[in-house]
Amino acid sequence: MPREPGVDHAVRMMRKLLAIGALTLALAGCSAPPAAEPTPTPTPEPISAETTCTQYSETTGTLLMNAAHEFQLGITTEAKREEMIADAYAKLRDVEVEPGSELDSRLETLEAFSLDEYPRTLGPEDAWGDAVNDLRLSCEAAGAEFYVNVWNGG
Numbered sequence: 001m002p003r004e005p006g007v008d009h010a011v012r013m014m015r016k017l018l019a020i021g022a023l024t025l026a027l028a029g030c031s032a033p034p035a036a037e038p039t040p041t042p043t044p045e046p047i048s049a050e051t052t053c054t055q056y057s058e059t060t061g062t063l064l065m066n067a068a069h070e071f072q073l074g075i076t077t078e079a080k081r082e083e084m085i086a087d088a089y090a091k092l093r094d095v096e097v098e099p100g101s102e103l104d105s106r107l108e109t110l111e112a113f114s115l116d117e118y119p120r121t122l123g124p125e126d127a128w129g130d131a132v133n134d135l136r137l138s139c140e141a142a143g144a145e146f147y148v149n150v151w152n153g154g
Helices: 009-031 049-073 078-092 102-111 127-141
Strands: none
Touching (some): 049 078, 049 102, 102 127
16 A cells, blocks of 8 residues: 555554454455244144043032032031132132133133132032033033042942
């Protein structure tokens, strides 16, 4: 590079370094690897009616039936019955259900009941019993089993 009159050596070196830096940046931008394609998030499998109805049947349905049945038979105390009903109340909220489905609507109806509204006797002919019957009918219409496991005969 020819010498420029009146420009000292340090300024010329600074210009050269800036030119080399700019060239390096330009080349680095051209040779950068392409950005990786984002990995798609897998769509969760829908929750089947069989799963929902089985979970309800084996937890809430079974606990409520046995709480009332065992108390009626004199096998359990009122305190134990209330404990089983509270457990059934809590487990209802853990039942897996496909959001927006008919079964989801049926479970929401049951979840709207307060713990004090849960049945204490067998064969409730009330709003709770009607809501459980609606859930049973929806399970059966979907081809899923709806049942309770009675622990003691009588």
